[in-house]
Amino acid sequence: MEEFLQHIINGLNLGAGYALIALGYTMVYGILQMINFAHSEVYMIGAFSAFYGSRFFNLTEHPGWGSFFAALALAIVACSSLGLLIERFAYRPLRNSPKTNALITAIGVSLFLQFSGQVVFGADPKLFPSVLEDYALWTYGNVQLRLFDVTILSVACVAMLLLNFFIQRTRVGTAMRAVSFSFRSATLMGINVNTIIMVTFIVGSALAGVGSVLLGLKYSKIDPLMGTLIGLKAFVAAVLGGIGNLPGAVVGGLLMGLSEEMVVAYLSSTYRDALAFGLLIFILLVKPSGLFGQSKVEKV
Amino acid sequence: MRQLRHVLVIFAAALVAQACTKKNEGNAPAVDEIRIGQFGSMTGGEATFGQSTDKGVRLAIDTKNAAGGIKGKKIKLITEDNQGKPEEAAAVVKKLISQDKVIAILGEVASTRSLAAAPIAQQFKIPMITPSSTNPKVTQVGDYVFRVCFIDPFQGPVMARFAHDNLKLKKVAVLKDLKSDYSLGLSDFFQKKFKELGGEIVSEQTFQTGDSDFKAQLTRIRSTNPEAIFIPAYYTEVGLIARQARELGLKAILLGGDGWDSPKLFEIGQKAVEGSYFSNHYASESPNKATQDFIKNFKAKFNEGPDGLSAAGYDAAMILLNAMERAPELTPAAIRDELAKTKDFDGATGKITINGERNADKDAFIVKVDGKTLKFITLLGP
Numbered sequence: 001m002e003e004f005l006q007h008i009i010n011g012l013n014l015g016a017g018y019a020l021i022a023l024g025y026t027m028v029y030g031i032l033q034m035i036n037f038a039h040s041e042v043y044m045i046g047a048f049s050a051f052y053g054s055r056f057f058n059l060t061e062h063p064g065w066g067s068f069f070a071a072l073a074l075a076i077v078a079c080s081s082l083g084l085l086i087e088r089f090a091y092r093p094l095r096n097s098p099k100t101n102a103l104i105t106a107i108g109v110s111l112f113l114q115f116s117g118q119v120v121f122g123a124d125p126k127l128f129p130s131v132l133e134d135y136a137l138w139t140y141g142n143v144q145l146r147l148f149d150v151t152i153l154s155v156a157c158v159a160m161l162l163l164n165f166f167i168q169r170t171r172v173g174t175a176m177r178a179v180s181f182s183f184r185s186a187t188l189m190g191i192n193v194n195t196i197i198m199v200t201f202i203v204g205s206a207l208a209g210v211g212s213v214l215l216g217l218k219y220s221k222i223d224p225l226m227g228t229l230i231g232l233k234a235f236v237a238a239v240l241g242g243i244g245n246l247p248g249a250v251v252g253g254l255l256m257g258l259s260e261e262m263v264v265a266y267l268s269s270t271y272r273d274a275l276a277f278g279l280l281i282f283i284l285l286v287k288p289s290g291l292f293g294q295s296k297v298e299k300v
Numbered sequence: 301m302r303q304l305r306h307v308l309v310i311f312a313a314a315l316v317a318q319a320c321t322k323k324n325e326g327n328a329p330a331v332d333e334i335r336i337g338q339f340g341s342m343t344g345g346e347a348t349f350g351q352s353t354d355k356g357v358r359l360a361i362d363t364k365n366a367a368g369g370i371k372g373k374k375i376k377l378i379t380e381d382n383q384g385k386p387e388e389a390a391a392v393v394k395k396l397i398s399q400d401k402v403i404a405i406l407g408e409v410a411s412t413r414s415l416a417a418a419p420i421a422q423q424f425k426i427p428m429i430t431p432s433s434t435n436p437k438v439t440q441v442g443d444y445v446f447r448v449c450f451i452d453p454f455q456g457p458v459m460a461r462f463a464h465d466n467l468k469l470k471k472v473a474v475l476k477d478l479k480s481d482y483s484l485g486l487s488d489f490f491q492k493k494f495k496e497l498g499g500e501i502v503s504e505q506t507f508q509t510g511d512s513d514f515k516a517q518l519t520r521i522r523s524t525n526p527e528a529i530f531i532p533a534y535y536t537e538v539g540l541i542a543r544q545a546r547e548l549g550l551k552a553i554l555l556g557g558d559g560w561d562s563p564k565l566f567e568i569g570q571k572a573v574e575g576s577y578f579s580n581h582y583a584s585e586s587p588n589k590a591t592q593d594f595i596k597n598f599k600a601k602f603n604e605g606p607d608g609l610s611a612a613g614y615d616a617a618m619i620l621l622n623a624m625e626r627a628p629e630l631t632p633a634a635i636r637d638e639l640a641k642t643k644d645f646d647g648a649t650g651k652i653t654i655n656g657e658r659n660a661d662k663d664a665f666i667v668k669v670d671g672k673t674l675k676f677i678t679l680l681g682p
Contacts, residue, residue: 123343
């Protein structure tokens with residue numbers, strides 16, 4: 001029982017990370033009906049900007065909340081700017097061309113960033129700076145709840161609540177929902193669609209930045225190809241929850257994290273990555289619209 | 301039709317380009333140099349393996365060249381990076397043989413990558429020496445593949461004996477890497493011997509190279525209360541595993557093999573690896589004169605102390621150079637025959653004799669992680 005509880009804690013942590021990244025996929029899909037494959041590299045760049053930033057500002061010398069939030073801010077700024085650049089220079093010129101063009105460009109941008117990362121940062125793994133000291137907050141028998149666990153879960157929750165407030169309660173958020181509902185009608189209502197798309201990329205990328213710092217702290221290792229697998233799993237999480245649906249991405253991410261942890265614990269680590277793709281195939285076969293997605297009828 | 305013409309033009313251009321490169325190749329090998337190829341993981345998750353080995357190899361070759369080379373010819377080392385990937389290892393070894401025309405090959409550290417390259421060296425009959433691949437299958441590929449280190453059927457039992465006899469442990473858990481031939485082999489040999497000695501393997505968990513989350517496996521291991529965890533893996537994963545084990549409150553001693561040897565182990569593992577033991581090819585405190593000379597020369601050249609893989613790389617290169625010196629002519633076949641005759645070579649990692657299976661008969665050093673250094677504990681024979 002104690003063991004099971006610990007697996008739940010581990011799984012929720014991993015899942016919160018997936019959820020933050022999955023939100024970025026789902027937001028862009030909701031507005032542009034396009035899968036932004038470069039999103040996983042935005043996540044990678046977030047981790048590296050926190051790495052180099054905390055070196056530059058000597059954040060590891062005074063580990064604590066100040067340093068933690070400074071690293072978080074660095075990653076958020078770097079990710080948002082990168083997301084903005086990608087949208088402006090890679091996707092916007094293709095706005096009116098067929099969807100496949102944008103999709104292939106996304107894969108291209110993703111590969112470009114991965115391999116530029118290997119050239120610029122070096123291919124060897126680096127250690128994420130310890131900007132926050134970890135210790136056990138609560139122990140019950142063998143089960144430990146540590147500061148990192150609580151931090152990851154609470155920061156992720158706050159980020160998601162802020163996102164929810166932003167989308168549901170602000171003017172820009174309302175405009176976003178309008179654009180996602182109908183591109184053309186939104187334009188007719190006087191909404192500047194380009195601005196809204198830019199904001200979508202900024203917010204989605206910022207969430208990936210938050211995820212990169214949280215998972216970096218927890219699992220310590222970062223390298224230029226770290227985004228690939230985690231990005232794919234987050235994408236599956238988004239599909240699982242119903243792509244385009246925000247609460248769906250969160251639930252999908254948590255489910256992915258929990259089930260991955262359980263598979264490794266009670267079956268074998270061989271199935272760790274197989275699980276994600278097995279799930280993807282299963283969803284596509286049984287409920288292609290995902291847990292919370294609505295199936296739309298496409299008129300020809 | 302027009303498209304077909306384009307395709308044909310491209311095809312013709314490719315043929316011309318290929319003809320040109322062929323011509324260049326023929327002119328390439330100069331007469332007055334001996335070409336030795338080296339392949340290693342200069343980048344990637346095990347980058348320090350390739351870089352350390354390379355330093356040892358370069359030290360050996362530069363020393364030889366400064367002393368006049370072999371048979372009046374200078375030695376040229378051509379190094380290729382395989383990024384830590386087996387498929388790259390096979391590709392670069394093919395390139396070294398067919399394009400650079402090397403007459404001998406040094407490499408790799410990781411058994412998985414040595415195993416990917418060895419069949420190619422064997423096929424072209426170019427002698428290949430691995431400095432530190434310990435999986436027994438590597439030299440079984442053929443009579444052109446050698447190694448200058450001990451093998452896992454020796455290293456595993458040594459660690460089992462050390463755990464049982466010296467540390468008096470009874471309950472050990474194992475955490476092994478499913479993607480690595482080295483890890484699987486070492487884990488099997490360790491478990492077999494440890495059970496034979498009367499110990500108990502309380503849990504066996506697996507992971508895969510490149511994973512960064514080991515909490516599920518470690519939580520399982522924690523529930524069985526082992527006194528020690530044997531982790532036959534490479535330093536990046538070992539460091540992360542050690543950290544996460546301590547985070548989960550596991551206090552068990554960590555044990556491992558020569559794959560732990562890297563300065564990065566301390567950087568990644570930090571306090572978590574303190575007090576762990578592993579078996580290695582070399583210890584800097586060894587009283588052996590050849591070892592101490594090697595350390596002195598290495599420090600003079602690179603301004604830092606060598607690790608075990610540098611020492612193994614140095615020995616592999618020295619054994620190759622000595623065989624070339626003895627060979628009547630500089631052909632791959634003659635060099636191979638002399639390599640097989642290597643006996644009582646006084647290397648940086650101890651006395652090396654190449655046995656009938658083209659492996660080295662050697663003792664293993666047990667070292668303990670003490671701050672940022674490795675403390676020599678004991679020397680164990682077969």
